[in-house]
Amino acid sequence: MKTIITDKTLLSGVLFLAIGTSFWIAAQDYAFGTLRRMGPGFFPSYLGAILAIIGLLMVVQTLIRKRHEAIPPLFLRPLLFLTAGILAFAALIDRAGLIAACLAAVLLSSQASRDTRLLESLVVAILMATFSVIVFIVLLGLPFRMWVI
Amino acid sequence: MDMFPNLSMGFGQALSLSNLMYCFTGVVLGTFVGVLPGLGAVTAIAMLLPFTFGLDPLGALIMLSGIFYGALYGGSTASILLNLPGTPAAAVVCIDGHPMAKQGRAGVALFMTAVASFVGGTISIVILSIAAPLLAQVALQFGAPEYFAMLVLGLLAAASLAADSLLRSIAMVILGLLLGMVGMDIISGMNRFTFGVPILSEGLSFIIVAMALFGVAEVATNLEARSGQGVPLGKPGWRSMLPNRDELRRSTGAILRGTGVGAALGALPGAGPTMSSFMAYSVEKRNAKQPERFGKGAIEGVIAPEAANNAAAQTGYIPTLTLGIPGDAVMALILGTLIIHGITPGPQVISTHPELFWGLIASMWIGNFLLLWVNIPFIGMWIRLLTLPYRWLFPAIVIFLCIGVYSISNSAFHLVVLGALGVAGYLLAKLDCPAAPLLLGLILGPMLEENFRRALLISRGDLSVFIERPISLSILIIAAVLLLLSVFAEIRRARRERHAALMESESTS
Known part of the structure; x- marks a missing residue:
């Protein structure tokens, strides 16, 4: 019971x-x-x-019913850091621009995995920021601000 | 309506430089997300949808469809090499595909899945181009009551066929319908469930919901299971990819049977590629002369499901484009794309937008040829992709989700909704509540309510309008029978479970 x-x-x-x-x-x-x-x-x-x-x-x-099936264990770490990454993107995109938002979102969300190494996520963050600026602002011409000071 | 002039008109549309480019982009992206486990067609289509707002409807449809069937081509690669399905529809390929790889026959398996996908896809396109216009002709006589009945049938079928627990999936459909009510009521112009947030009066975008449930929640779930490095894999040479004569002989029948199963199931709402691949596998196993070969690298068990899921992908467009009733989550997104581009889904789509329908069909032919080319000579490149560790990949997925959601209307609030729904989606997944019925309900909700209200407006509030019209009545009877059948199946299963529990407690006491 x-x-x-x-x-x-x-x-x-x-x-x-x-x-x-x-x-x-x-x-x-x-x-x-x-x-x-x-x-x-x-x-x-x-x-x-x-x-x-x-x-x-x-x-x-x-x-x-006689037999009960318990909910499987919840893993809070992935969920917490993924959400944190998304919220960081939300907080920064209007105030600080796309580059800062990408960097923050990658660095925070990559903590969702235990295997993450800081140096690697820095590289991924810089790559993603560069890629996003080139693809979304330069090529697709979306009205994002790149960098706000 | 003559098919051949229409088809050549369609090819005229699809062969324009920009549409060829969209088709190519779509199928390459599709193969990419298909090959990578943990990133599926639903997420990819939802992520790219906001960027197709600026395209013309045909271009958007060609690209997003390319992602869909491209992902089905790519999905089997990881199943065969890593015993890890790249897409749910390729899960069953693991059973015989991975043993083939262990026996050193990965090349043959990869080559034959591409061929099977191509045959299944192209045969099914022919069926689509013949059946859809015919069905649309019939459906043109539908009024609001028939539509309401069709939508009820579609939602019930999706709920009862797709999942294991009937109550859960019906509850998810209704939750989707309720979330679809958020925003401005079409008839009275009143804001509902917006809690004073102005941006919510536009409604809760299905794109955000899809990205949250199939993107954020999915990544969170993947991170529990996966850890460590990608696996180093060899690259098969040309010679090792060609099947021997015995394999070729056994393959022909399997591909055709798989195509038949897939084409038939794909057209039903709720079945879709995943279910048809499982069905095709069990058909092969049951028909085999030596069923004991299955699970140990039988080529039929690899290619029949692959032919089936590609066949199902194409026939899935029949109800979506002719009745406006999508069978699964991907089709729901395709339907949503039409709505965003100002096209009202329904039987009139083919006659009022022939360039759209025939252009899409033509692009599927082109896309399937492109996929053969993208998947066979370049297989080495896709295999190398599998060596990318997930820990580099998932932060990139997060960025794409964020940019996709933000670009819908440049609103940071939508990102907060994405985060919140992601958490909700993770919890629902833990409770075994399926996400696809919710998405279907969300997209079809406004249509369901509008047709119900319109039908009763015409009949002056008389509910019998739904049973007095013969088409509406027969559709509702089918829906009721379907519901009863699934209730019985559910009861039978519960009884079997209880029986098993009893046996267990007896044997332990």
Whole structure:
């Protein structure tokens, strides 16, 4: 019984139940309308409710099942550094330009792997910054700023 | 509609210098991402989509399609040499492809997969160019109720065929539909679920969702499993690539059977290249005179799936281009590309944009020839690519994802959404919730809602409009039967599982 809390189906069910209910609640702010003239709230209300019901079914399914399958271990390091790299790119692209954003994003995200060596990621970072400037700004002419001081 | 004048018109379009260049770029990029494990066609197409906004629709379609079928050519290389699928559709090739490589017959396997891909692809293009216009003719009579029914069938089929757990994949479809509601409501003009963020009123771009679920989450998952160096590999010479007479004899039938399986399954929503490659493998194994050879380097087990996945790739365009119903994630992106370029998907596409349809078909012929050339003489180059360690590669993927998302509308906020959805996608993958149904729901959501509301507007709120019209009724019946069948399959499996659990507990006690 200990494993039921980490059961994959139970967790998915709870997740869908929560998301469905939130959408259903949020949709109550929009006009529901009638079948003849549906308002913007009609479709999301029903979909939210169906999603919540499916979530509930999954919870029930877990409760009656004897065998439970636990969620596999989550690896936080890759996720954390990949997200950090993306957020660094987001923070720098408007303020500091493409070159700085590329350098920061490569250096941060490469930490997601334990095999990364600093010197290697510096090389990859410089290569990617150069490549991006040449391809996206020079060749494709995208309106990115290269370098902002 | 005559096929040959149309085809020659299509070749006229596809052979223009710029379109040839897009086709070549597409198939080379496709082979590239196909060869590299951990980078698939969905991610690559989503990353490149923003850069095709400026092209004309045909150019964009030619390039993105080239990536798709190019990736299927490249996918088997890593399966054969490293026992590591380059794309999901090539996973089954590992079973017999890698043993062939261990026996020193990697060259033959690589050569024959390219040939099988070519034969499967080209036969299937012929089927596409005959079947699509016919189906479009029928579908031209569809009104809003029929469309709604078709969309329901398409989404249900995608959910029930593609994944192992019916409830999970239906939930993911609905989650996709709900995310598709974010933004301005088309009919009332009201903003929904935008939480006061102005940029969200444009809606949640499927490009960002695709890059998050198939890009960020995928890289995060790959980083758990993979570590260390790339593997040094030899380069097969020309002589070692040619099959002997016995292999050639066994190959012909296998390629044709694989093509048949792939072409048939590819046209169904939800099946797609991956499923057809597995199906083709089991057909070969069942038909074989000595099934015990399978798993030990039987050439049929390598080439039938390869022919099948390429055949499925081409026939997958039939429902996408004629009904506006994509069968898998890649087709959903292709459909999204049409929408972005202002083309309403549906049966009228072929008649109102003949240059687009026939130009695409012609480009597929050209692309398949190019791929034969790109894959056989240059195989050594692609093998060398496999020696690149993943730790150099994945930061580059992150940069491409970031630039791709940012260039959609030069908004840093979209990057924050990418990061957040990436985390969500990783968690969902851990919970075995499949991402493809969500993407399908997201892209088809607005169409589903619009047709439902329009159908009821016409019928003055009478729900029976869906069952009074014969086409709509029969489509809905098929959908209901499909749903029932998958529910039964699910129950049967649960029962078998419980039985197995019981047996296990008995034997241990």
